[in-house]
Amino acid sequence: MAVRSTTIVAALAALAEANWGGGYNSGPVVSVNTQQKYQVYDGIGVSEAFQRSLVIHELDTPSQTKVLDYLFSKTKGIGMTILRNGLGSSPDQPFDLMKSIAPTAPRSNSSQLNFIPLPREDQYQVWLSYQAISRGVDTIYADAWSADGYMKTNNTENYGGYLCGVTGTNCASGDWRQSYANKIVKYIQDYEALGIKVKYVGFLNEPDLNTTYASMQSDGRQAADFIEVLYPTLKRAGLQTQIACCDGSGWEQNRERLTGIQQAGDEDKLGLVTAHGYSSKPGAPFNTSKHVWQTEWSSFDPINYKWYTKENYQSDGLTWANYVQQGFSRSNMNGFLYWWGAANTTDNQSLLFINNTSEVKVTKRLWAFAHFGSRFVRVGANRVSASVAGGDGLLNVTAFANTDGSRAVQVINNGNNTETVTLQGVQYHGKVTTVLTNEANDLTYGVARNQRGAVSAVVPGKSLLSFYIESNGHGW
Template sequence: MYPPLLLLGLAHLALSQTAPATLTVNLAQTHQTIDGFGVSEAFQRALTIYKLPALERRRALDLLFHPATGAGFSILRNGIGSSPDSRDDHMVTIQPRSPGSPTSPPSYTWDASDSGQLWLTTEAVHTYGVRTVYANAWSAPGYMKTNRDDANGGSLCGVPGATNCGDWRRAYADYLVQYLRYYAAANITVTHLGFLNEPDLTTSYASMRSTPQQAASFLGVLRTAVAASDLAHKPLLTCCDTMSWSAAPPFISAAAPDVATAHAYTSSATSPLGGGRIKAWMTEAADNNGAWTSTWYANGGAGEGWTWANNVHGALTGGNVSGYLYWIGAQDRSTNTNTLVRLVFQHVRSPESQDRLLVAFFQSLALGMADDDDGENVNLDDDDSIFALLHSRPPSTPPSSSTHPSKPRRRKRGIGLKTPREPRTLRAACLARDRHRCVVTRAFDYQQLKRRYREPPARDDDGNILDGRDQFAHLAVVHILPYMFALTREENGEPTESRKAALAILDMLDYTLTI
């Protein structure tokens, strides 16, 4: 665990329209110890990251765990699998077949992957210094439950009210301990262990129902199994990752875990759990309904950064939490939207661009995209009349993207920039050329030229000296965006929404293009 970070009490905050705010800090008063902040990559989201190309994979990890260039998350929540298979996003169990009875010798199987989580945890712990690993089970294997299925609810056989199918409590406890042994063998210490996830909810995927009394019945068995195990580090036991913060108190009171855990879906962390006598973590929250966004603040939307900053602040001050965990940290754009980092890096050029992913993607797509009308030629000397990706054509080297420059056409609603070849081919060729020779608009190119010659010797991005201005060749227009503009600036001089949207798209490719 990290050295304690003590929250300072805010004793007095006076706000006035006529006087500056006054803040008084009481250094003698301490609040809860902060264990950290974290995310999960359960349900094979870890595999999604692992399957990225090497550079993008590292960038995703940096964004999640790097303390300087990323969020610096210090807690990783893993899902303990219960499924007999790995179809779809199932988390596979370490014991897919029933041993026959609760007292029969177990037959464990370890694939050294754990749905990609072993690799991710190894990176988090040994590359980025993450010290808190939370292993959390959504369900016991189906053969240990009343419904014989790891999904669709059902209860653990042997707890009060579920005794007509044998007593699998100790077998389930041993199962969880064995899972921790596999991680210990990989030089990873699991610091926290949870046996339930949202016991107050039945879902079509891995889920297991429990009452507070049933949870208490099993936690005592689990505590005994952990204490008797050969694990060098005995994990702290949690309970019970309820669907809402308000549903947790009966579970905490009955089970008496080491750490109280709850989610914040149907109610938020506004009051301490367990009377503040034990640590509490908010272990899952996300915007499950809104579209993915990287916006800090626009209108207080559920996915905006400002909203989540307030959520975290409220949990720390009102819920007295010691840990705050978002749901999925990073996942592919084809899956649901409840994620912090969206994995669309395959065609992105720089880390800065990756952090600006589709900030305002096609906000003005209502503009026309047809190019079937001929019109008068556009004056290319008018810097604001065009907006396209350009690249230099050295006199000694044939252009790699096209042997024919585009013919821009003026239309009633905008400008269509035609190219004789497919835009994606031209885009790839242009971006592959030497650095800082892909530019946006002639105005940008001219400003860069002047800026670089102010302090001779002028150099390109790679440090090569630019000997003379006469070396610059004519620019060939390359059509990179299927987009048109009626106006590039409003009457007040501000960029139009069309231009803003296009700049955001170009930021995704390389943020330096639109500076």
């Protein structure tokens, strides 16, 4: 038995030596240049709007902890750092609606709004915010899908309509822009009174669409009309919360709104540019100096737990790994958000599926996001230059330089062939950790091969592998 074991070990060693080329790899080479810096990394995130926070809250304690750790812990989960909350506009609070803090219309547009306390902890978004912050989330983004119905041209929070007072509207009830701004300020103040700072606030969601649920339409000029009221209202209230706009249903739909705001001369009043990925996928970067986030995107195919599927590829883990990577590398995003983190849904709108009060199922999409979360990429990092030479042209790479001196390099192998990838120009002391995700692995840790100054690792086909170099005082 001992002889057989020794023989096997020797054979494996010989095979490894042949594959690794004695320290000189002839496979693909990834070149990283930390002197060439690009955008700052703000993080990745999710939403639990439309009372999905309540769904998490109603889980039994072990399942609840599992969900929260999966989403927000940087040691047990994927380390998301952004939470997008829904700023309600509904007069009622049945499940799947978000109640307003000013549900009853005042006597007129110049009257004070009839504010009520945050309804049921804002559908447990307050509770979720506390839980997320305790696990490392540092950015709360509050976004409204619509103004209250009595402030709009169609007198309902649903079915589109426009905010009374913006260009092109003529409401008998008058101009409601200031009232809407006052409501947003009160919402932020309510959160701050509970110790939760809202860093960004949005007043639109998919304003290019007219939907059966909460929605409000707006072009760029109309968005600027409201920004010109909201911006000074926030300042007068002494709030540091910055304005985000406009959560267009797709990348190009939001580009149109941003262009309109720029033409109106109000871009300087924005703190953040936000877009979704539904109607058009992220593409060329926006022409703006503001930080840019993709704030909502998912798939509506039947539930897919797999890493790679030919038939249902739009919802598999590998596809979303590419979406996230390309968002940072091609569209120069500062942040990337999926739609729901965890939800009781029957399609791919979430990363985790909740079937009852105790059953939580994990998709491979979750682990795709983990490679770009705070386990490896810290808020404030810079994306840096990374390129690949060799291979079959199916490798995509990104690299981030953290402010603490650590580095993370993500390599996606979209091909079927296993590739031995070498990092070029790496200065390091000690081991270089590898992290592998594919159909058989969920963040499986390993150690890169280090021989004669070459750091290499095997990247199987249809896989995502990250190199992580810890801070050692020397950097790269």
